[in-house]
Amino acid sequence: MPQDRDIAIDVRDAVKRYGTFTALKRISLSIRDNEFFTLLGPSGCGKTTLLRMIAGFEEVTEGTIYLYGQEIDRLPPHKRPVNTVFQNYALFPHMDVLENVGFGLEMLGKSRAEARARAGDVLEMVQLSQFASRMPYQLSGGQQQRVALARALAPRPRVLLLDEPLSALDLKLRKAMQVELKHLQRETGITFIFVTHDQEEALTMSDRIAVMSEGELQQLGEAREIYERPRNVFVADFIGDTNLMEVTVDRIAGGRAQCHLGGGHKLTCDAVEGIGAGARVHMSLRPERLFLSARPVEEESLSGTVREMIYIGTDITTVVDLADGPQFTVRSSNSTRGNARVFEPGAKVAVNMEPGAARLLVD
Amino acid sequence: MAGGGATGGSVQADTYREARTWLLLPAWLVLGILTLAPLTIMLVYSFLTKDFRGGVVWDFSLAAYDQFFFDRGLFGDDPPRIEWTYIGIFWRSIWQAGLATLLSLAVGFPTAYFIATRPERERALWVFLVTIPYWVNLLIRTVSMRFLLRNEGPLNDGLMAIGVISEPLAIVNTNLAVQLGLFYSYLPFMVLPIYAAVERYNFALSEAAADLYAPRWTVLRRILLPAVRPGIVAGCILVFVPSLGSFLAPDLLGGARNFMIGSLIEEQFKGNAGNWPFGAAASMILLTLVLILLMVLARQSRKGEA
Known part of the structure; x- marks a missing residue:
């Protein structure tokens, strides 16, 4: 060799x-x-x-x-x-x-x-x-x-x-x-x-x-x-914190995969080799790449209710229940410069994604 | 081992002082009755005058020590010369016990190492196996040893049957037989402390040494042996000291020519022919020798740890 x-x-x-x-x-x-x-x-x-x-x-x-x-x-x-x-x-x-x-x-x-x-x-x-x-x-x-x-x-x-x-x-x-x-x-x-x-x-x-x-x-x-770019569920879960969501892939077009969550929420992310239309797979969404707003800021924003707000010093972690099931953890920097706003439990919020935040995973 | 230790405050010490006195009483009683009192009796007897049919007369005398070290002729009026008989017996005893200790170490160390490196479940079984022969009384074991080693015994028969030897080896009544007897009597006292030391040994140290380019024997010599040294020293003491004072093995396996200190002392207290002060004096001399040896070893092993 x-x-x-x-x-x-x-x-x-x-x-x-x-x-x-x-x-x-x-x-x-x-x-x-x-x-x-x-x-x-x-x-x-x-x-x-x-x-x-x-x-x-x-x-x-x-x-x-x-x-x-x-x-x-x-x-x-x-x-x-x-x-x-x-x-x-x-x-x-x-x-x-x-x-x-x-x-x-x-x-x-x-x-x-x-x-x-x-x-x-x-x-x-x-x-x-x-x-x-x-x-x-x-x-x-x-x-x-x-x-x-x-x-x-x-x-x-x-x-x-x-x-x-x-x-x-x-x-x-x-x-x-x-x-x-x-x-x-x-x-x-x-x-x-x-x-x-x-x-x-x-x-x-x-x-x-x-x-x-x-x-x-x-x-x-x-x-x-x-x-x-974790390749599979294990890596995404083991490295850092993440929101793991079960999704169904509807359509692959132009290097993008259109998927939907259990409740019908639509999400689009980069296509991954080996995952085709019709596949039921997991999606990873890093909490720090999500942000909250009072009103939806884009078409794919998800709406839900704040369940919990956890103060951890450098960051603030907010747990959001979507209207129909899945739970999201969103992490925002505890900084006055950012546009992050603090939402108290019970508040209606929209969960928004930075580009590239969602990642499809092989099981 | 080193470092750490108690740094108890004086406040606590005061609180428990009274309780401690009473709680230590059983220990003091055991020490006093079983160790200090007999030793004191021996020490006192060694300075008394012998009675004719065993026993002592309460007259202070240095005769026992004098008899041990000096020869004053048959009637005790010649100019004193050094008496070599008893010193010779002591010397031979030390030599025999030393060889038996080395033999035990040579066999005991690999045995202990083997047991300590078995999976944990198996270790208890191996230790148990090592101790099985010791369920039988020492006297019976030593007599059996004589049967094993004698000219018509299984050892010689076996060796002749497979053609290693044509004549039986005369082992009984030699120094070798005594050493084998002592070795067999005290082997577990060598195996167990070394086993305990090897079991505590951190084998990552051997790996670290091998990782740093040390070949196997160097690992053994430079890393393992220094680490388990307290166990080896303890094992050697535990075999050497009783071997030195032993009388069964030399009596039964060595015959008259291989007389050892233990037999010499035993004879002084047996029947009517004995000399109690002389036996006591020989015991005190033996005790002194052993104490000196232990002190030297203790200092050595402390040096090894520091």
């Missing part, structure tokens, strides 16, 4: 079975050189299994994994030029920070002095120089996390694997580390493969995201693409 130097990791038809249970159902994907790539999915979707197969902790049942064109799936972990940041850090408890960070270099045959010098440099990069002689248990969670990161970066791996490394941190620290990780990735030019179940984290950091569910790849693309 020809591999060019721009592909860091190439997974070909990877299958993982544990007895009768199939954790990964024939996954193929390519991760580009110097890319921040995220495997995203709920727990049990197989994302960690895939990461562990790349690291060498799990054998592939079928299929092949290439690292810059070289087959690595039969190599033991200590012979693969990839390093891992573990979920709970897995710092060596009996070694100080500097020894932890220098361990990989020492194993690669570097002299002790050289390993220590390089470890010191990497510690500086993660701003932990003054903690070099501390033991892991003397560090806070965030500091341990940085040590784990430094330890994995020190041997200059070609690919860095990160297994939910931020999940044990509190929200503020997690946000700060997200930025720092992204920054480190740019700075070092190392390909990062990041595993997370947090869609916001994935959107914040990734160049590209692979959304996984039940051992299958659901969609692979850039953050914006995944969010704005």
Whole structure:
């Protein structure tokens, strides 16, 4: 199989079975050189299994994994030029920070002095120089996390694997580390493969995201693409909040699909390959791309009654009951500049859509 | 392990002081009656004069310690020379117990590792299997060992039947037999603490080391062994100490030439021929040796953790 130097990791038809249970159902994907790539999915979707197969902790049942064109799936972990940041850090408890960070270099045959010098440099990069002689248990969670990161970066791996490394941190620290990780990735030019179940984290950091569910790849693309053009119900539902509506497609014309909701409300949106006239499918409408008004502003505006108004600081979320059934959630920015108006429960309103807000989904 | 610890406020300590005194009473009673009192009796007896038919005469005397370390000839009036007999027995005992401990470690560590890495449901079963032989009394087990190892025993018969040897191996009445006996007597004391340590071990550490290019043996040596070291130290102490004072295995498997401290002490208290102060003195010397050893080990393992 020809591999060019721009592909860091190439997974070909990877299958993982544990007895009768199939954790990964024939996954193929390519991760580009110097890319921040995220495997995203709920727990049990197989994302960690895939990461562990790349690291060498799990054998592939079928299929092949290439690292810059070289087959690595039969190599033991200590012979693969990839390093891992573990979920709970897995710092060596009996070694100080500097020894932890220098361990990989020492194993690669570097002299002790050289390993220590390089470890010191990497510690500086993660701003932990003054903690070099501390033991892991003397560090806070965030500091341990940085040590784990430094330890994995020190041997200059070609690919860095990160297994939910931020999940044990509190929200503020997690946000700060997200930025720092992204920054480190740019700075070092190392390909990062990041595993997370947090869609916001994935959107914040990734160049590209692979959304996984039940051992299958659901969609692979850039953050914006995944969010704005989800391919199926799972992706639309998992990434961000959305209004999922059952619709029937009436007519496809000129790249547009005319549909109607259960109650007969008509909606028009971009046609999607694989969905033809007569299909009963789901439609995703992102709450922040809807807006409310006292009177309909366009032909396809939907009218309803406000059931609930929820104040969440940055935004205001309004739940609207349509005249005949379906419920919509509309989110508007809590800003005086916008034209968003606040409607109290019981108010009659029209739900309007920005162009491109509606998206047809494959089931 | 390190770090953390109690930082209870003094207010609470005052509140519970009285209750604590009473609640600790049973523990103090057990310690006092079962440990401190017997030890004190032994210590006192070791400084008394022996009675002819066993027992002691209440006269202060250093004779027991003198007899242990110095040879003053048959009538006790020669100039004192170092008495090597008992020191030799001690030395041989330490040696035997040490080898038995190493043997237990060599077999016990892989066993413990194996059990600790089984699926959780199976572990209890394996631990249970390890302890089954210990439902039988130590004396009976040791006698059975003699039957297994003797010239006409199943071991020699078996080896001869498959043609490994043509003559029976003379194992009974050798040092090896004593070591095997001690090993068999105390193996679970090695397996269980190591098992507990390995079970608590975070195997992600092994993965992390392998991920950082450490081959398998390096992972074992640099990561696993230091992490489970307290369990290994505990296991070694638990095997070494009773082996050192054991008398059943040397008596039944070693024969007269493989006399150990335990037998020496036992004889002093048996029948009418014994010498109670001497037995007590030998016990105190043994105790001192063991204490020194434990202190050294404790310091070592604390160093390992810090």
